[in-house]
Amino acid sequence: EAGLRLAASLGYAEDARVLRKVLRGSAPALPAGSVARRMTDTEFDAWREHERIAHAEVLREHLGLGEEQAAERSAHDLAAAFPEGPRGHGQRLWVLEHEGATVGTLWVTDRETDVYVMSVEVAEEHRGRGHGRSLLRWTEADGLAEGHRAAELNVHTRNTPALRLYASLGYRPFQHHFVKPLI
Template sequence: MSDVTVRAARQDEYDVWFEETAAEFAAEQVASGTWTEDEALEKAREGQRGWLPQGLATPGMLLLIGERDGTPVGRIWIGLTHPRGVPDCAFLYDIEVAAEHRGRGLGRALLRAGEAVAREHGAQALELNVFGSNATAIHLYETAGYRVTTQQMRKDLGEESAAP
């Protein structure tokens, strides 16, 4: 298994992360039918600014860079306070392995490193949301011991939409 260490993100890394993550989240929202393409990017940026009003200095938020042998391979964003107030439970907002480093077990190692940091900060559990269309992430979380605690479902109701 690949070893990954994590360190706090620098400002330049945060600036790039902020824009990339907003664009990715906006695209997921458009693909899932939640937002329109016209509004998605600005809504994603607004949401991130809401969660990170002080950027890297936002209390209780960890923006970490995963490294293997000194080379950045990914990033992880963990909130030490759960957004719905679940006691002793941190929240994983984002995790991503850089495209050129995927397929080597680094996602699992990065997740494990993030879990360790959350534990060091007193978290007894780590929760996350994952888009239903992200089979790779779902598989990672299931095989890492995560279980479904809630589930949201959707059906588009077009003119011809009918139950089978």
């Protein structure tokens, strides 16, 4: 707490947090009517393009990259993560279906002892119905199945709904990321 107050007193603003949850026991089951399955090759192509655009936007907004530079870096980052398509080593892509409808996607990657949530997204028309919670429960199940001891994710501090969801599931701050304009 003292370090957070010091950073604020020096004009730094918290921009993002890495949250962590220790995985113990067995993960809660998905709700009735929900199933997680591996992403297909066909779905991967559309997902990758959507993720490339979203990642480029984050790079523009948070790193100040120009549009062309952000687009190139985003494409490079995804190509590096998935050199063999959706079955890249240490990368897992999941699709959440509820009552037969595709409602969301999840990208997790293996770290040394943790599973790291790279991207979790619920389709806009399906938000507010607990599907984000289901995807995070699946993260825990996947992590436990792979032998991981914790799950981690990054969240921007202005994303209040996500912060509340993660806190309700037991994710706690592990790292704080601050920014300060130098102009």
